[in-house]
Amino acid sequence: MEEQAIVIALVGVLGIGAQWVAWRTGWPAIVLMLVAGFLVGPVFGIIDPQRAFGDLLDPMISIGVALILFEGGLSLDFRELRQSGSSIGRMVFLGVPLGWLFGALACYYVAGLVWPVAILFAGILVVTGPTVVMPLLRQSAIKQRPATLLKWEAIVNDPIGALCAVLAYEYMRISQVEGGIALEVIPQIVAAGLIAGALGYGAAWLIAWSFPRGYVPEFLKVPVLLVAVIGTFVVTNLIEHEAGLVAVTVMGVALANMQVSSLRSIHPFKQNVAVLLVSGIFILLSAGLEFSDLRFFDWRSGLFLLALILLVRPATVLISLLFSDVPWKERLFLAWIAPRGIVLVAISGLFALRLGELGFEDGSILIGLSFGVVVATIVTSGFTLNLAARLLGVKGAERPGLLIVGATPWTIALGKMMHELKTPVLIVDASWTRLKPARAAGLDTYNGEILNEATEHNLDLTPFQVLVAATDNEAYNALVCSEFAPEIGTDKVYQLGDGADDDQFALPSSLRGRSLFASGYAVEDVHQRQLEGWVFRRTKLSEQYDLDDARENLPDSANMLLLLRPDGELQFFTHARAPEPAPGDIIVSFSPPRDQVAEAESRRKSTRKTAPA
Structure with missing residues (x-):
């Protein structure tokens, strides 16, 4: 008990401390959190999350990821999305399938993953993540159109990447465990997704109906919302394995577009919760790394990172925006900037455990590979964003x-x-x-x-x-x-x-x-x-x-x-x-x-x- 309290306190200090240092210096917060967690974990052995929390670690991270995805969905207001024109639609409806396809090819032919794991990991790789994109945009002055496209791509693709991973995992699980073939598996997955979406929408409707009518007092609105999200996630998972991620994402998106005025007062709180969860989960995941997780990181992994940055992302963006009204210089800028963040690591860590249970040895590679992707993409995007914007002429007003x-x-x-x-x-x-x-x-x-x-x-x-x-x-x-x-x-x-x-x-x-x-x-x-x-x-x-x-x-x-x-x-x-x-x-x-x-x-x-x- 005492060790757990110390670990919780230390994780909080390290996570929020890294966020504060990032604010003061302008460095990417997620890189600082990665370094802090790696130092107190595998390097000095101060924190061992698995020993401290045991079987509770997995559900803790799962619920944390669910709350992060709900918060991301709650940021997705379709009215603002429509303001961005058809370009966002192209980057979602064309970009996600293309990114998934190109990513899977890179995972299989370059990183050497087996096809099922390659397809699952490529689904997660379509995320760019508002938790890293938004701080980069705040720290840099970029013209409104490319900044808006990056922002909404991150917000929309964050839950979509999780859904892609859930679909891939469910296909693998049903076909592996239950021995179903493709024609039998796909209807089950679609049915599970529809049920999860319906439960998430139903929970959102109940919140939107009860809050304005005074059935929940003001001081209980935030606790009720948090409990509703966690409850929806857990109940949906009981009905269908890992479908809870779909349910909470739909719940967040639905609530964001039901125009519930009483939810405006909880926005600062949800943002604070998201910061705490991002900090805590990332410190725990990086502290839980072992040097054995990194033994798979070889020259093929390095080539994979180069392929992801120099081939997969540019091809996805340039093909998606072909014949669009976005100028070529802005397209090149969007093709270069694609940092991955906490959702990639958290979901990869979650499914790495699940893949191990299904007998896929390559699942353990995902942890080290996901950290490599995060570091590589944040370093290239974070430390070259201003230079790329200046060279391509998309730099906005630099003065406050x-x-x-x-x-x-x-x-x-x-x-x-x-x-x-x-x-x-x-x-x-x-x-x-x-x-x-x-x-x-x-x-x-x-x-x-x-x-x-x-x-x-x-x-x-x-x-x-x-x-x-x-x-x-x-x-x-x-x-x-x-x-x-x-x-x-x-x-x-x-x-x-x-x-x-x-x-x-x-x-x-x-x-x-x-x-x-x-x-x-x-x-x-x-x-x-x-x-x-x-x-x-x-x-x-x-x-x-x-x-x-x-x-x-x-x-x-x-x-x-x-x-x-x-x-x-x-x-x-x-x-x-x-x-x-x-x-x-x-x-x-x-x-x-x-x-x-x-x-x-x-x-x-x-x-x-x-x-x-």
Whole structure:
């Protein structure tokens, strides 16, 4: 018991620690987790998952994989998928069969696997995995179309790869154990898939029906959903072996498209659960490796990895997108970027055990080979993505963007200043008329309600790392900040100060975004100063001209708003903290008109002349 507790704690520390290091450094998190697990497992022998958990290890990993697949299915909203055009359909309906076929040929002729194992492993290889693709896209600025194609290919193919493996395994199991022939086996597999899909859809419908009607209290919705997923997985597996993966995937996809508004509140929680599960499972699987698992990794395995990266993936993408409207350079980029992640390793580890039970010795090869595929594809995709994007001309805006909610004279002036400083700016407002001055100024705009669910599918928010909500309605601004804080970060959502004179009517700080300006200017304050002619000014700092010099050359009433780093990072001066400036930084301030600045400068010169010696 004590050993199990230590292992659980250590797995948590290593998994989340690897995720944190990846966030700080930009390195692929899954590679760091692989290294951490391998060091504490086969290298130093600190963790032995099989000894610690025994027979519980297999069901633990199975349930973890089921929850990951459910979370992936829950991310698949068909409305957003339709926005991507026919290209996603091509990469799924043509790409999956082609990738499965080419992968099976590579597994058999290059890696040397027997046909049944080759077909099963090739089915798993069609996944690219949102758990690795999404972090790569967040860390790199890629144009919207190729980024969208990569994102949705990963989300859609993640469960499809699992289903391909389930189909292949079920065919092998029924034909091997029950001695059925192809014509007898295929109807059984189809029937099992239909039953599993029906159970998954039924569970999703029950959730979608009961949650909005108040049959489940708010504090029990997350636990009920988790129990429903696990229960559906286990019950379906009892009916048909490994069909639970099909059921939970269908359950997630169905729930995502039933428009259950009450599920929006659990999205941050499900994302947190997915991070914990991915970290834990990957550490356990890599720690459970043995050097004997790697003995099969020879020159043929190395050639297989090269064939997978240089032949299988390019052929799959280029044939799938033949005669499509996707430009050739974007096709080549998509053909190169195909990182595999946790689902590949988890499902491979799961079926490696199953294949061993069926008497296939090659099943044990899948564990080491799957880790090799993950490392090879993540290293090639992760460390060459920016270079490939630059060479092929699909690099998007490299500087962090500023998302402004509310088109007012003050926000449009701010947008113009940041646009001049080469910061990507997007102004969002529900009124087409209020956006007219922003369009006339050459700023990017979006006409729509930012809190509308449709906006989430029509607007790509990936390039924008800072949000400023500055409409005329302070409560609405707080609602926008509260809605986007989990996605962008609580330290990256801002609004103007609360103009309430009485603390009784002031919004609690826990409900608001961070207040712009150290002085706490409210919406009415900046609008009044805008009418008086106040403007945004920029001041570049250097070794000889520091922040104190900048303050001295501004009037006393001026307020510093933000600091722009040379790499485009935005840091705001707020009531709570002030960034530490360095040479090369640019200070953006909100200042009185030039006549007041000249008057202030004249007063300072006069003061210096009359000052006593």
